[in-house]
Amino acid sequence: MSDEPIILIRDLHKSYGATPVLRGCSLSVRRGEVVVVCGPSGSGKSTLIKCINGLERYQSGSIRLEGIEVGAKGTNLPKLRARVGMVFQHFELYPHMSVTDNIALAQVHVLKRTRVAAQERAHELLARVGLEDKADAMPADLSGGQQQRVAIARALALDPQAILFDEPTSALDPEMIHEVLQVMTELATDGMTMVVVTHEMGFARRVADRIVFMDTGEIVEDAPSEEFFSAPKTKRAADFLSKILEH
Amino acid sequence: MPDVIVKNLPFLLHGLTLTLDLSVWSIMLGTLLGLVVGTVRFVRLPLLNTLALVYVEFIRGTPLLVVLFITYFALPALLGYRTTGYRAAIFGFVLFIGAYLAEDFRSGLRAVRPTLIQAGLATGLTRWQVLRLIILPQAIRRVLPSLFNQYVRLIKFTSVASVIGVTELTGAGLLVNAREFHPVTILAAIAIVYLVVCSALSLAGRALYAHFAVRT
Amino acid sequence: MNYHFDWTPIWAARGLIVEGLLMTIAVSAVSLAFSTVIGLVVGGAATAGSRAVRGLALLFTEMMRNIPLLIHMYIWYMALAFLRLPAFSCAVLGLSLYSGAYVAEVVRAGIGAVGRGQMQSALATGLTRFQAMRYIVYPQALRMIAPSLASLFSQLIKDSSLASVIAVGELTYQAGAIDGQTFRTFEVYITISLIYLVLVTAASQLVLLIPGSRSDLAAGRFADA
Numbered sequence: 001m002s003d004e005p006i007i008l009i010r011d012l013h014k015s016y017g018a019t020p021v022l023r024g025c026s027l028s029v030r031r032g033e034v035v036v037v038c039g040p041s042g043s044g045k046s047t048l049i050k051c052i053n054g055l056e057r058y059q060s061g062s063i064r065l066e067g068i069e070v071g072a073k074g075t076n077l078p079k080l081r082a083r084v085g086m087v088f089q090h091f092e093l094y095p096h097m098s099v100t101d102n103i104a105l106a107q108v109h110v111l112k113r114t115r116v117a118a119q120e121r122a123h124e125l126l127a128r129v130g131l132e133d134k135a136d137a138m139p140a141d142l143s144g145g146q147q148q149r150v151a152i153a154r155a156l157a158l159d160p161q162a163i164l165f166d167e168p169t170s171a172l173d174p175e176m177i178h179e180v181l182q183v184m185t186e187l188a189t190d191g192m193t194m195v196v197v198t199h200e201m202g203f204a205r206r207v208a209d210r211i212v213f214m215d216t217g218e219i220v221e222d223a224p225s226e227e228f229f230s231a232p233k234t235k236r237a238a239d240f241l242s243k244i245l246e247h
Numbered sequence: 248m249p250d251v252i253v254k255n256l257p258f259l260l261h262g263l264t265l266t267l268d269l270s271v272w273s274i275m276l277g278t279l280l281g282l283v284v285g286t287v288r289f290v291r292l293p294l295l296n297t298l299a300l301v302y303v304e305f306i307r308g309t310p311l312l313v314v315l316f317i318t319y320f321a322l323p324a325l326l327g328y329r330t331t332g333y334r335a336a337i338f339g340f341v342l343f344i345g346a347y348l349a350e351d352f353r354s355g356l357r358a359v360r361p362t363l364i365q366a367g368l369a370t371g372l373t374r375w376q377v378l379r380l381i382i383l384p385q386a387i388r389r390v391l392p393s394l395f396n397q398y399v400r401l402i403k404f405t406s407v408a409s410v411i412g413v414t415e416l417t418g419a420g421l422l423v424n425a426r427e428f429h430p431v432t433i434l435a436a437i438a439i440v441y442l443v444v445c446s447a448l449s450l451a452g453r454a455l456y457a458h459f460a461v462r463t
Numbered sequence: 464m465n466y467h468f469d470w471t472p473i474w475a476a477r478g479l480i481v482e483g484l485l486m487t488i489a490v491s492a493v494s495l496a497f498s499t500v501i502g503l504v505v506g507g508a509a510t511a512g513s514r515a516v517r518g519l520a521l522l523f524t525e526m527m528r529n530i531p532l533l534i535h536m537y538i539w540y541m542a543l544a545f546l547r548l549p550a551f552s553c554a555v556l557g558l559s560l561y562s563g564a565y566v567a568e569v570v571r572a573g574i575g576a577v578g579r580g581q582m583q584s585a586l587a588t589g590l591t592r593f594q595a596m597r598y599i600v601y602p603q604a605l606r607m608i609a610p611s612l613a614s615l616f617s618q619l620i621k622d623s624s625l626a627s628v629i630a631v632g633e634l635t636y637q638a639g640a641i642d643g644q645t646f647r648t649f650e651v652y653i654t655i656s657l658i659y660l661v662l663v664t665a666a667s668q669l670v671l672l673i674p675g676s677r678s679d680l681a682a683g684r685f686a687d688a
Contacts (some may be wrong), residue, residue: 308664314542321651438538
């Protein structure tokens, strides 16, 4: 693990119109770390990670991704985004393309790989997530869990430095959550830097290095995984944990 | 087949081919225009968007016949050029259908989920790449039924070209009638031809849509 | 461009323009009334129990829609000339049958959208089919087609321009007459275009008069008949 944080967020403020959504958030993620972001709905978790790759703009504060300021005027966002993958709650596979083409698209158009090379890599990644037999299927033919695994393969296709996960299992039927979490666990074991917004506390406990707890736009607690689960420092975090672990 | 039709069959058939000719050209050029204008409206390019808006709103609020009178009478008078009925008809039809298709394309583009667009952006594609590779293919599939509706509508509308002297099917039929005085037979025949052509195209459109529909 | 603009003859001919405008509104309004009735009847028939009735309704709709409006008008004016109908009536008949078929489609879809469950629960309380249609299904279907009526009216206003071809003195006809008198071709056609634009916009806003309809539907266009 290098010492320079790959993601460095400092005092981030964001509002939708007059409504503040992020109030002075600061977070740093080192290479190889797995950070889980949790908290009640509306706490700003998804907004926070969408700010990291510039999908959401922020009003003040700083986000440095591999040393580059995300919100700066001259920043080449597409180039930056190719370095960081993202997995969405609703999978968001391109419905008009096959699974292989979904994974190959950005490789061809962003990394300028040849179609053949891109497709080969796509097959490799599909094998890695356990879906090599679905190479020619269309997204609509796949179950939710399968679609999300393809989405993870798609994120991996650009050999990213980190992957952001926005509630990756929240839209899945219970029996499919496991297969996706398993892929994510393997990624973590292989050393991928990950920021995961999720409610899956079991996963967080087993896999995360750090837990970040957010509430109403603020980062309330940011602690190593073991510490957070055994002895949360703030009352809000403790309340949240008790509610969610009961479930 | 009734005598009056048989006697004038070549002339009427020529009218039919002219109808199809007008339709095909207007559909092709109109679709291109509609796609460009619709995309301009969707992306909201600064000056072009306003021009596109004015164009679309003006045409959509104007009857086709008036549009044809403008392309056949008013514009040539204004700009001092001469034109034939055929050229004015194509020009008018392209402008007309282009505006309606532009709106169809625009709503198809807007119907693409923002999170899908974000997914494309998240992989490092530029906005234009996302538009070209992800948004447009989906939007086009989604608007296919509306497009076909407009195409069938256009074929019916080619009959209006007869008013500016184009001898497509309706125009040809009217000329034959002027000579032979058999309005019932002639109009019935023309009506049947339009019926068959339009129904066939509608069916084709439905089949095409079923094949290409994007299951999301 | 050597064209000399001169709008004064247009202003001088405003009497004719007003005549044309009133005739356009007359043709459109009467056709609107007839189209709605035809549409309600045929649309209702299209969801009837009997396959024969449904088939007839479908046949009617397909035929009326796929024959160009101009041909409709010519048929009444020329083919059925023995009826000696005045041009106004020919125009209205043509427009009403053509547009009525489109309204029928909307009504059919609206009734379908109301859902069989509604009809079934109505029947279960002892209402006859007719009563169920009248008190339960139709009112709901009407609420759905109400926004379409405004855009139907706009569409009729535009389509009424074809009546000029069978010598009905509406707006487009008068424009031709004014052009013939004044030779101000560009000015006269741009003027009536703008008048149509205003008429059409006003007509589509009329939906706001219907209580309970949403203003965002005013922007919707009717099947673009």
